[in-house]
Amino acid sequence: MALQVLLICLISIIVFVSIIWKKQNKTLLLPPSPMALPIIGHLHLLSSNPHQDFHKLSIRYGPIIHILLGSVPCVVASTAEAAKEFLKTHELSFSNRPAQTVAVEALTYGFQDFLFAPFGPYWNFMKKLCMSELLGGHMLDQFLPVRQQETKRFIKRVLQKGVAGEAVDFGGEFITHSNNIVSRMILSQTSTENENQVQGMRKLVADAAEFIGKFNISDFVWFLKLFDLQEFNKRLKQTRDRFDAVLERIIQQRQVERRNNKETGRTRPFKDMLDVLLDIFEDQNSEMKLNKENIKAFIMDILVAGTDTSAITVEWAMAELINNPRVLENARKEMDIVIGKNRIVEESDIENLPYLQGIVRETLRIHPAGPLLFRESSRSDVVCGYDIPAKTRLFINVWAIGRDPNYWDNPLEFRPERFIENGQTQLDVRGQHYHLLPFGSGRRGCPGTSLALQVVHVNLAVMIQCFQWKIDGGNGKVDMEEKSGITLPRAHSIICVPIPRLDPFPAL
Template identity: 35%
Template sequence: MVVVLLFIILTFLLFFICKQSNQRWIKSNSRPPGPRGLPLIGNMHQFDTSNTHLYLLQLSRKYGPLVSLQLGSVRTLVISSATVAKEVFKNHDITFSSRPALVGTQKLSYNGIDFAFAPYSDYWRNMRKICTIHLLSTKSFQSFCPIREDEVTKMMKKLSNRAAGFNIVNVSETVMTVTSSIVYRTSFGKIDDEDDDQDYTGYNNKMSRQIHWVLTESQACFGRFFVEDFFPQLGSFIDKLCGSWTRLEKSFNKLDAFYQQVIDRRLNESTASAKECSILDILLQMKMDSSDFTFDHIKAVLMDILLAASETSAAAVIWAMTLLVKNPKTMKKVQQEVRELIGKKGFVDENDTQQLDYLKAVIKEAMRLHPPVPVVPRATMKKCVVSGYEIEDKTRVYVNLYAIGRDPAFWENPDEFIPERFLNSSIDIKGQDFELIPFGVGRRMCPGLTMGLAMTELVLANLLYHFNWELPPGVEITDIDMATLPGLTTQKKNDLCLVPVININ
């Protein structure tokens, strides 16, 4: 009886909140089109959180490149075309440069003191400048090159042992392992008790297990549903009542303890025992230089780097390998390019990848079809007019990079894998060509683009150089599905498993 009474009271309160919000939304006679919603919840009953990018793509095909939604009491705008994206980020970049203050991201970013999820402000500009100069500079990028090449070399040796016995390899886990290990060493340095005999056919080494655990916990926090995200005035009470906040707090405390453990270990190491410089060392030096830079700042930045680098780079390589396996002629063509350049050298280094034009075209095409982060959240900071429609301030914005990459107005045969479209083309992925923006665009585009792309090219090039890849016995090309998992990144739902055969030519 008490539960029923509480439900009735909450329903009336939500009705009042949504009514007020809907009245503010409806006042504009020039809002973009969109599906009709229900009282109280708006379009929340229609919103697909498992495959958000696909749901938003379907909406754009029905209502156009700008779609309005009402998610609870939150005004929401969806951008799904290169033309609109260009208009928005050319003419209104500052207006669209903030982030929505979602419960999960706020908690994991230590109340928005990082540079990925912080709202647009003087603080964010200063943080981005600091991180760009100290963490993601050309000098830092070059200093971490030996780590990237060393981890890929280890991966190739272990894969060669597997290939000698014609064993099936889980490529998805192998790629996630090597990217995780690279990011771990780049972020925290090489630890003394690390297991150098790494399997690279799954999460079997200490570094990869820890990073995998961090990513799993973080994704759970990001993916968890919070009523407060859609009903800010009342949702916090409901989330606490339902236990959502308690579960978030528990996950956050575990992650915080992990970051603190890594920091304490690094502080206790002598300079002589530290095997290699890391991002953590740079952050600790920044803390020594400024009293305003705290341990929480360090943890928030580490969270950004771990999430932005590990899963996105792994997803890019896995989708590229998946598409190549489904297109054998393209696979042979890119392998021929790599092998003709490298010859008997035995390893593709980062200098070599700069000369592999077709490999770069393959990666661009894979990112066009499967951007690692398919939907980018933004928030408006003031009213503006886009394509004749009035957009209110504090509107939550979803930029659907997945739909933009398949925009038929810009791409011929947009759903087909054709890397040749990028040969002799000026289109790049650095945020200047709005039809291909897998790393975002404008002020909030990914500052780690150079590092992430280098890791993707290095891993993929060596996988293609060293091995021919065959399907397991009884598996046909048509059996390889393209289903995705829910989350910030578009990870392949079912692992890609193949048989590596050593290239003897």
Template identity: 35%
Template sequence: MAVPAAPVLDCSLPQQWQLTTLLVLVVPMLFLLLATRSGRKARRLHLPPGPPRLPILGNLHQLGALPHQSLRVLARRHGPAMLLRLGSVPTLVVSSAEAAREVMKARDVDCCSRPDTPGARRLSYGHKDVAFAPYSEYWREMRKLFVVEFLSARRVEASRYAREAEVEKLIGRLSRAAGTPVFLEDHIFALMDGVIGTVAFGNIYGTEQFAHRQHFHDVLDEAMSAKAGFSAEDYYPNAVGRLVDRLTGAAARRERVFRDLDAFFDVIIDQHLDPSRAAPEKGPDLIDAFVALMRERRHRQQGVGFTRDNIKGLLSNVFTASVDTSSVTMVWAMAELIRRPAMLRKVQEEIRAAVGDDKERVQADDMPKLRYLKMVVKETLRLHPAVPLLLPRETLRHVGICGYDVPARTRILVNAWAIGRDPASWEDPEEFDPGRFERNKQDDVGFNGTHFELVPFGAGRRMCPGMALGVATTEFTLANLLYCFDWALPEGMAPEDVSMEEAGGLTVHKKTPLVLVPTRQDTHKSASSAS
């Protein structure tokens, strides 16, 4: 009799369990293998040196409240071309003139894009601007358009009326406050806002008819704060970063600021589209030019399209990149001068000798004669660049910088603040000394992107296109402040008591507001006080 075979016990797992087990065992092994290969590849690359990193954070914990200062300290230990990992983002920090020359000149074509960060993306209408847009054909055409319509030498000269009108108002406000302490930054910010607003929106911007101005100031402050504030997605550009921004409220704040800014721009554009609008007294303003271009492109359907969002993206650059930067430069210049009474007298004597005693204020034609004033502005930009880390760049492809390998999509920070204080380029670099440009035969050292020891506006393709307008307004305003008024500190305060501590994010302000007492010069008492 045949013995029946013993039943075979089926110990196999259900099919889905087998698949899960396979994934649990194999996937980590694959990740380990990829990481090992990636590590071997990284070891084969000659990467720039850098400080040790923490898991997950990388070097984020080393940035501090003032990253440009913290990064200079790290660069002194690790070199002028230093590689960090900020969260999950590889970041090259350059802190010398030679390293900056390689990034912004020798390898500029490989290092001229912008990283895609959520704040800049949203507030520029999906990178429909110039400052934050990645390098592309669109960016090249928009930059050309932006310069022609707003920032060319012709346009800067044409906007002279706005500078003169706003300086007249500033002199009037300070004349009425003469003898009492004033918060200088508030007055200068109002001037810059008026200059840029008038050029962009027309003469109505400075009148009571423009009912939206104060609301726009508040929205603009929020926009600047949102761009400069911490966003997890800036450093973890993935689902994790987006989730953290939602949980912390950063994403909701960005959206709220965007809606407010968008509503304001819509009102202004609609006003310019209104066929019953009166013709501007001083000719078409910036939005008129953009609206005309929008209609022309829509009609002809040629080149890169130009819509309301393009106008709004460019307008966001006009205000966030112009008003704040020039304002802080003027405040730093006045703070440095008030701490050095002899230097303050020297620049005032130059201005008053060149202009004479019979004028109410400095005229544009007087500016070429004010050589020492121009050195004061240049020295201020060296020690106090308004955007100390410039705007971040991103490599388009693998590139060699200072003999090191820098992979594609590496973020690049140019520490203009550290470069301006580098003892390899400057004698007594921490000392405010405008005369250095004349005494040390450095008078030809300028900030136009050809001298890399002085790069407050950057250089190369991504150099700030608003340099000419910003410098013209800064020099003209300072000349009038120093010509029309004598300046003193509040009673009981000595020059050495003026704090030069920094604070801020994207732009760096004085931590302690500058409070000064203006006194109108006797020779100008009869000058009119504009409202």
């Protein structure tokens, strides 16, 4: 009986809230919207690949649509013109990220990180710190030897398996390589140094990324927050606690090392990101005081955001080259002419490889690592004639914009030549062209763009120059199915035998 009474009360509350919401929104001119269902809104229209579903809805309802994800109001922008309105003309109204999810709140220590922190003094401080020190030119130059060492290790691993005729899971190899680079830049650790700790960290990073990208019904249907229907919270807490324990141990070890170095007058060869963050943590006169939760949350940001996105892009590029042998052959010809066969390509060579740059841009256009940009309105605004209330989530469908036939001829064709004119690569990917936004735009644009582009170009160049790829079955083709998530990984990793292409192979 008590359960029946509770159910009746709950339904009554839902109906009452729905009536109030409809009355309030009758006075607003909202963007076009499909028919919504009670309680769940438009959740029934979305699959595990919402960027594809949003694209289909935009074709029917227009470049800006209004949807309800449960009780959460959202707008979706699916054209370059609409994206520019939100990200440039009305940027101040949409400078927040929608952080109100259980996973993000837990893994960022209550939004004390950088990526999901509210727009304000702390976020401005961290943005400035990222651009000037943590991910600035000096830090990237300082860690060039690290990237070179990790690239050589990557080549050696692949070469050994290629000589032995063994197939390689390149999805896993690219992830390992990216993780080693990012781990060394943040913590000066790799999988060859303290294997157990780093392998454990890699697993935690993968788990954290999965939680952030995983659909949790309680985030969208308000009255379900009282329940843990998917046992999401329990598993999330376990991952968060393990992550916290590992980070706490790493920070404590580094603090002991710093104290010992101070007492003995020794110094580290160079500062990694953790050292920079601890310098601010210990500086009583710092412009913004950081606590340990800020440091842990920032490390989580960089590990999660920096590990898989670069790897995903390289693997998608590799897939496109396998399925487009003409493009692969052109890339190899450019490599042989510019680099030759007596040495391995390096970062400094990239500017002289416009066709390679075109391949990367074309990959980012068709397969952006982040198919949706996320924002949230901090205040009410009128965009393109539509009323957008405060606390409305904004999705910029980068995936759809990159395939818009109004901007791209034969948009589904992989054609790097579209980015090359008079032997020079055209169209920057840093957010200045709103029909190509793989790294976002404006204040909330990706601060790690320069690092990502360096890693992606070199890794792909190495694969093109050093190896041929033997694919078993499927007429030498690979599938192009996408896997669900906040990023855009391949559903099936590329597994093939890497055949050494250079003979003799340059010394490593």
